[in-house]
Amino acid sequence: MPGRQWLVASAVSLQTIVIVALLNFLQKNIDMKNANDPKEYSFFDDVYDVVRLIPVGRVTSYGAIAKYLGSGLSARMVGWAMNAAGTAEPPVPAHRVVNRAGLLSGKAYFGTPTRMQELLEAENIEVNNDVIANFNKLFWDPAVELQ
Numbered sequence: 179m180p181g182r183q184w185l186v187a188s189a190v191s192l193q194t195i196v197i198v199a200l201l202n203f204l205q206k207n208i209d210m211k212n213a214n215d216p217k218e219y220s221f222f223d224d225v226y227d228v229v230r231l232i233p234v235g236r237v238t239s240y241g242a243i244a245k246y247l248g249s250g251l252s253a254r255m256v257g258w259a260m261n262a263a264g265t266a267e268p269p270v271p272a273h274r275v276v277n278r279a280g281l282l283s284g285k286a287y288f289g290t291p292t293r294m295q296e297l298l299e300a301e302n303i304e305v306n307n308d309v310i311a312n313f314n315k316l317f318w319d320p321a322v323e324l325q
Contacts, residue, residue: 236318246320280313
């Protein structure tokens with residue numbers, strides 16, 4: 179049933195668009211609240227603070243950041259924060275955050291399909307088929323490193 183496959187694909191695409199729009203709205207509202215009250219809590223800002231601490235030449239995972247922030251089941255929210263990090267100030271080295279297997283799962287959000295890999299390679303991190311080579315050796319665990 180080709181029509182049914184198209185309907186399912188369209189529903190998934192629409193769901194993705196709605197989620198991205200909702201996240202953009204929430205992030206803008208969080209930013210507005212923070213502008214009015216600097217003490218207002220922002221999960222995204224906490225994520226950005228951790229990501230800015232990742233040393234050049236090292237990588238971490240969405241889940242490791244979520245766990246460090248006390249929200250171990252929120253790896254996807256860390257990913258959404260990385261998606262929105264392009265406008266954050268000071269800049270956030272989002273290219274240093276990958277999935278738990280070392281896969282460049284966020285590469286679609288870097289403007290070009292190869293930009294995330296290029297940024298990593300500029301830091302002498304080898305990438306093969308969108309996966310960090312020696313991922314376990316290069317892995318930076320904030321729970322260990324920021325004790």
